[in-house]
Amino acid sequence: MAAPPALPKRMSPADRREAIVAATVEVARRKGLASTTVRDVAAEMGTSSGLIHHYFESMDDVLAAAFEVVARQDLAVSAALMGEATSAVEALRIFFRTYTPADKDWAFQLWLDAWAEAARRPAVQATSRRLNLEWQGLLEGTIRSGVADASLLCPDPAGAAWRILSLLDGLALQVVAHGTTVTRADVVAWSTAAAERELGLSAGVLG
Amino acid sequence: MAAPPALPKRMSPADRREAIVAATVEVARRKGLASTTVRDVAAEMGTSSGLIHHYFESMDDVLAAAFEVVARQDLAVSAALMGEATSAVEALRIFFRTYTPADKDWAFQLWLDAWAEAARRPAVQATSRRLNLEWQGLLEGTIRSGVADASLLCPDPAGAAWRILSLLDGLALQVVAHGTTVTRADVVAWSTAAAERELGLSAGVLG
DNA sequence: GCGCTTATTGGACGATTGCGCAATATCGTC
DNA sequence: GACGATATTGCGCAATCGTCCAATAAGCGC
Numbered sequence: 001m002a003a004p005p006a007l008p009k010r011m012s013p014a015d016r017r018e019a020i021v022a023a024t025v026e027v028a029r030r031k032g033l034a035s036t037t038v039r040d041v042a043a044e045m046g047t048s049s050g051l052i053h054h055y056f057e058s059m060d061d062v063l064a065a066a067f068e069v070v071a072r073q074d075l076a077v078s079a080a081l082m083g084e085a086t087s088a089v090e091a092l093r094i095f096f097r098t099y100t101p102a103d104k105d106w107a108f109q110l111w112l113d114a115w116a117e118a119a120r121r122p123a124v125q126a127t128s129r130r131l132n133l134e135w136q137g138l139l140e141g142t143i144r145s146g147v148a149d150a151s152l153l154c155p156d157p158a159g160a161a162w163r164i165l166s167l168l169d170g171l172a173l174q175v176v177a178h179g180t181t182v183t184r185a186d187v188v189a190w191s192t193a194a195a196e197r198e199l200g201l202s203a204g205v206l207g
Numbered sequence: 208m209a210a211p212p213a214l215p216k217r218m219s220p221a222d223r224r225e226a227i228v229a230a231t232v233e234v235a236r237r238k239g240l241a242s243t244t245v246r247d248v249a250a251e252m253g254t255s256s257g258l259i260h261h262y263f264e265s266m267d268d269v270l271a272a273a274f275e276v277v278a279r280q281d282l283a284v285s286a287a288l289m290g291e292a293t294s295a296v297e298a299l300r301i302f303f304r305t306y307t308p309a310d311k312d313w314a315f316q317l318w319l320d321a322w323a324e325a326a327r328r329p330a331v332q333a334t335s336r337r338l339n340l341e342w343q344g345l346l347e348g349t350i351r352s353g354v355a356d357a358s359l360l361c362p363d364p365a366g367a368a369w370r371i372l373s374l375l376d377g378l379a380l381q382v383v384a385h386g387t388t389v390t391r392a393d394v395v396a397w398s399t400a401a402a403e404r405e406l407g408l409s410a411g412v413l414g
Numbered sequence: 415g416c417g418c419t420t421a422t423t424g425g426a427c428g429a430t431t432g433c434g435c436a437a438t439a440t441c442g443t444c
Numbered sequence: 445g446a447c448g449a450t451a452t453t454g455c456g457c458a459a460t461c462g463t464c465c466a467a468t469a470a471g472c473g474c
Contacts, residue, residue, distance in 0.1 A: 116323035129385035166377025178336035
C-alpha cells in the first residue's frame with residue numbers, strides 16, 4: 001500500500017490530467033463508465049469538481065480518456081508479450097491467455113458500457129472504435145506473420161481477426177452481463193478452437 | 208395514418224399496462240433504453256408521469272418490460288417462420304435472414320443497452336439473460352432436429368448455438384456501435400459460413 | 415520580497431432524475 | 445341517480461446531473 005508520493009497542493013498540468021484520468025478509472029471500475037459522475041471523480045481525487053472542467057471540455061472527454069487508458073493498457077500488455085513470442089502460434093497462445101483475464105471482469109464491463117454509450121457520447125464512440133480497430137490490427141498482424149512463414153494458413157487475415165475477436169467478445173459478454181450457462185472456461189476453449197479451425201492449425205495447439 | 212381507436216379517458220389495467228410498455232418502446236427506439244425517463248414515457252402517452260408508477264414499481268421494471276416486448280417479438284417472428292420450415296437447413300436459413308434485420312439497428316442498440324445496464328438494473332438483467340437463453344434454445348433445438356434426421360452433423364448442439372449466436376452478436380456490435388470496416392454483408396456472410404463449418408454443411412448452403 | 419500566471423476552490427445555476435401522495439375524475443354497480 | 449372503487453392527475457420532494465464562474469492561493473520569474 002504505497003502512498004502516492006506526497007501530493008503537492010498544486011500539480012503540473014500533465015500530472016493533474018493524469019491524476020484525473022486515474023481517479024476516473026478507479027471510480028469507473030466500481031460503478032461502471034455510464035454512471036461515473038464529475039463529483040465522483042473529484043471526491044476520489046480529494047479535490048473540487050470544478051477542477052475537472054479546467055482540464056476537460058466535457059464529461060464525455062473524461063470518460064473517453066479513462067476508458068482509453070484501461071483499454072490501451074490491456075492492449076499494450078498483450079502486444080508487448082506477443083512481441084516477444086518466437087512464433088506466430090506462440091503469440092496467438094499469449095493473445096488468448098491475456099485477452100481473457102479471469103479477475104478483471106470490470107474491464108470488460110467498461111467495454112460493454114463503451115459500446116452502449118457510443119450512441120450517446122461521441123468521444124467515447126471514437127476511442128472505443130479506435131481501440132477495437134487496434135485490437136483487430138494486432139491480431140491481423142500476428143496472423144499475417146504466421147501466414148508469411150507458413151506456420152499457419154489463412155486466406156483472409158483481416159476477416160479472420162474480426163471473426164475471432166467478435167466471437168470472443170460475444171461469448172465474454174454472456175459471462176459478464178448475464179453469468180449464464182456459458183462459463184469462462186467455455187469462452188477460452190471455444191474461441192481457441194474456432195481460431196485453430198480458422199487458421200488451419202491442429203486442434204489443441206492454442207490451448 | 209390510422210388514429211388510435213378513440214382512446215377512452217380511462218383504460219382497463221391490462222390495456223394501460225400495455226400502452227405504457229408500447230410508449231416506452233417508442234421512446235427507447237429513439238433515445239435508447241439507458242436514457243429513457245419516466246417523463247418521456249408519460250409525454251409519449253399524453254398522460255401524467257404518476258400513472259406509470261401506478262402500474263410499475265420502478266423504472267427498472269418499465270424498461271425491462273419494454274425491452275422484453277421488443278426482443279420477444281423478434282424472437283417470436285423468427286421462431287414462427289422457422290417453425291414452418293420443412294427442414295433444419297431451411298430453418299437455419301430463415302434464422303440468419305431474420306436475425307439480421309438491416310433496417311432495425313435500433314433493436315440491436317437496445318440489446319447493447321440491456322447488456323450494459325444489466326450491471327445496474329436487476330430487472331433488465333433478468334429479462335436480458337432470459338431472452339438470450341431463449342434465442343440460444345431456439346437455435347439449439349433447430350440444430351438438434353437437424354442432427355436427428357442427419358441433415359447436419361454436430362457433436363455439441365448447445366455449444367454450437369452459443370458460438371453462432373455470440374459470433375453474430377460480436378460482429379453486429381461492431382456495425383451498430385462503431386460503423387467500422389465490418390459491414391452488414393460481412394456479418395451475414397461470416398456468421399453463415401461459420402455455421403456451415405460448425406454444422407458440417409457445405410459452403411454456401413446457408414447463404 | 416513582488417507581481418504575474420494559473421491551478422484550485424466552492425458554490426451557484428438550471429435542468430433533470432425516480433418516486434410519492436393528496437386531490438380529482440371516471441367508471442361499474444346498486 | 446348516488447355510491448364505492450380506482451384510474452388518473454399534477455405537483456412536490458429530495459437528490460443528482462453537467463457546466464460555469466468569480467474568488468482564492470500557490471508557484472515561478474524577476
